[in-house]
Amino acid sequence: MTFSERLSAAVRAADSCLCIGIDPWLDRLPGRADSTDTVALVAAFARAVVLAAEGQVPAVKPQFAFFEQLGPPGMAVLADTCKLARERGLVVIGDAKRGDIGSTASAYASATLSPGAPFPCDALTVSPFLGPDTLDPFLEAADRHQRGLFVLLRTSNPGSHRWQGAIRDDIAGWIEAENQRRGPGLGPVGAVVGATKRDDLQSLRDQMPGTWFLVPGFGAQGASAADARAALRPDGLGALVASARGATFPSAPDADYDADPQRWIRSRIAVVKAEIRD
Amino acid sequence: MTFSERLSAAVRAADSCLCIGIDPWLDRLPGRADSTDTVALVAAFARAVVLAAEGQVPAVKPQFAFFEQLGPPGMAVLADTCKLARERGLVVIGDAKRGDIGSTASAYASATLSPGAPFPCDALTVSPFLGPDTLDPFLEAADRHQRGLFVLLRTSNPGSHRWQGAIRDDIAGWIEAENQRRGPGLGPVGAVVGATKRDDLQSLRDQMPGTWFLVPGFGAQGASAADARAALRPDGLGALVASARGATFPSAPDADYDADPQRWIRSRIAVVKAEIRD
Numbered sequence: 001m002t003f004s005e006r007l008s009a010a011v012r013a014a015d016s017c018l019c020i021g022i023d024p025w026l027d028r029l030p031g032r033a034d035s036t037d038t039v040a041l042v043a044a045f046a047r048a049v050v051l052a053a054e055g056q057v058p059a060v061k062p063q064f065a066f067f068e069q070l071g072p073p074g075m076a077v078l079a080d081t082c083k084l085a086r087e088r089g090l091v092v093i094g095d096a097k098r099g100d101i102g103s104t105a106s107a108y109a110s111a112t113l114s115p116g117a118p119f120p121c122d123a124l125t126v127s128p129f130l131g132p133d134t135l136d137p138f139l140e141a142a143d144r145h146q147r148g149l150f151v152l153l154r155t156s157n158p159g160s161h162r163w164q165g166a167i168r169d170d171i172a173g174w175i176e177a178e179n180q181r182r183g184p185g186l187g188p189v190g191a192v193v194g195a196t197k198r199d200d201l202q203s204l205r206d207q208m209p210g211t212w213f214l215v216p217g218f219g220a221q222g223a224s225a226a227d228a229r230a231a232l233r234p235d236g237l238g239a240l241v242a243s244a245r246g247a248t249f250p251s252a253p254d255a256d257y258d259a260d261p262q263r264w265i266r267s268r269i270a271v272v273k274a275e276i277r278d
Numbered sequence: 279m280t281f282s283e284r285l286s287a288a289v290r291a292a293d294s295c296l297c298i299g300i301d302p303w304l305d306r307l308p309g310r311a312d313s314t315d316t317v318a319l320v321a322a323f324a325r326a327v328v329l330a331a332e333g334q335v336p337a338v339k340p341q342f343a344f345f346e347q348l349g350p351p352g353m354a355v356l357a358d359t360c361k362l363a364r365e366r367g368l369v370v371i372g373d374a375k376r377g378d379i380g381s382t383a384s385a386y387a388s389a390t391l392s393p394g395a396p397f398p399c400d401a402l403t404v405s406p407f408l409g410p411d412t413l414d415p416f417l418e419a420a421d422r423h424q425r426g427l428f429v430l431l432r433t434s435n436p437g438s439h440r441w442q443g444a445i446r447d448d449i450a451g452w453i454e455a456e457n458q459r460r461g462p463g464l465g466p467v468g469a470v471v472g473a474t475k476r477d478d479l480q481s482l483r484d485q486m487p488g489t490w491f492l493v494p495g496f497g498a499q500g501a502s503a504a505d506a507r508a509a510l511r512p513d514g515l516g517a518l519v520a521s522a523r524g525a526t527f528p529s530a531p532d533a534d535y536d537a538d539p540q541r542w543i544r545s546r547i548a549v550v551k552a553e554i555r556d
Contacts, residue, residue: 023381023382063382063385065382065383065385065386066385068386068396069389070396071353071357071389071397072350072351072353072357074396075350075353076350079349079350097376097377097378098343099405100375101433101435102435103301103303104343104344105343107341107343107346107347108343108346110347111343111346111349118347118349118350118352119346127377127405128407128441129405129406129407129430129442130375130430130433130435130437130438131433131438131439131440131442132437132440132441133435133436133437134433134435134437152407155379155408155409156379157379157380157408157409157411157412158409158411159409160408160409161409162409162410162448163406163407163410163445163448163449164407164408164409166444166445167441167444167445170440170441
């Protein structure tokens with residue numbers, strides 16, 4: 001089964017395009033008042049998110065930076081989180097935004113997209129900035145192992161247009177062409193397109209019918225559910241809408257959250273899932 | 279002492295602008311015929327490079343990807359390598375090409391540029407693609423802790439012009455302005471500029487008198503010593519020329535290398551150092 005087929009099946013099975021971000025912000029971890037073992041708190045939080053997401057959504061998206069800042073023990077938690085999520089049937093999108101040349105890009109791909117990868121992901125976010133030749137090692141790994149990529153195209157931050165604007169359409173054309181030449185339907189080379197600029201999202205959706213979008217920006221970053229839904233194709237496929245803060249943290253201290261994070265997150269996921277559908 | 283002052287002092291003390299890349303290619307590790315413990319082989323190689331570089335060159339540049347592909351144990355070797363190199367007085371440039379928004383960028387900066395960083399670096403390579411606002415967390419960490427950045431500007435790979443070309447001058451102007459507003463002389467916000475297109479390197483050098491360049495592309499990637507020297511200011515400062523393959527691996531199996539890698543690398547570093555100077 002190709003990456004796109006697996007992702008389509010997961011979206012249909014969950015009846016949702018919601019992708020839950022696993023962003024362990026250290027100042028929001030449940031239980032932080034009772035323990036100073038940050039690595040253990042992160043491990044418990046990441047596990048709670050995966051188990052809360054299981055069966056409810058198609059995908060989770062661990063954010064590598066939050067694990068990396070805790071050093072090798074944090075990276076061990078990341079490895080365990082990726083493995084657990086895949087075991088539980090979730091599509092795992094490694095949000096690492098990697099990009100480098102030749103052999104170095106191959107090493108990043110090996111770390112995440114190979115069968116024996118220490119941080120096993122179904123797809124990886126990558127940066128196109130170094131040039132199309134630097135994406136080839138990632139594409140080769142994705143093709144060989146039936147994995148996917150999400151290429152940064154139009155990010156959700158306020159300053160994204162400054163340097164992305166001038167080259168966006170050329171990168172978009174390159175991505176769509178890579179999908180087209182792999183056959184009809186949605187391909188393995190996705191794009192990260194924020195929901196915060198809805199006009200851009202809509203026009204890219206029209207230009208890129210064969211491309212999965214990974215859509216950040218919904219909720220805490222200001223985009224509405226309707227903005228995010230502009231990423232979907234008429235068949236309800238073609239987009240994963242990411243939510244981390246809105247689905248996994250309370251906005252103010254909450255005793256229920258600390259008492260049973262997995263249950264709290266599971267309820268919140270149900271709420272966010274309904275928001276995106278309606 | 280600022281990052282730029284430390285780097286200038288290191289260049290003068292070593293009488294060299296050579297930066298030794300620590301790129302543990304798994305198929306080139308010394309001793310690989312006698313051991314299958316890849317993590318131990320990488321650790322021994324990285325240690326040999328650091329000890330061979332000590333006192334000969336100003337800086338080393340560990341390439342994060344090659345450690346990440348070995349999982350958490352590989353990341354532990356990376357952490358040890360960064361620590362050992364700093365203890366031995368080398369300026370450590372973490373070649374991670376990180377880039378992300380807001381809190382995620384802060385987490386990457388915390389992993390590398392903070393006083394308690396698990397992977398302690400004096401400077402970090404970062405990607406500008408997401409926009410200038412996404413570089414702010416890295417700049418804040420660099421300013422607070424007297425560290426440096428090297429922003430990808432014109433990379434050494436064949437396809438770098440495709441997407442960097444249209445935005446290169448605006449990014450260059452932004453980098454130089456960040457240095458100018460921090461005072462006269464060379465600032466903490468460096469740029470990665472490959473030696474493989476000498477005309478570009480020369481024109482960027484002229485446009486960016488206050489910016490340190492990190493210059494890949496010399497040797498194995500095809501640029502000559504004269505190409506790389508175009509990155510230097512008339513005072514002999516302002517550039518670090520990177521060499522990994524040429525300084526740390528033999529091009530064919532070599533018994534002397536396997537017998538005493540540190541000694542072999544030390545001799546090679548002396549040769550490459552002389553090539554760049556002449």
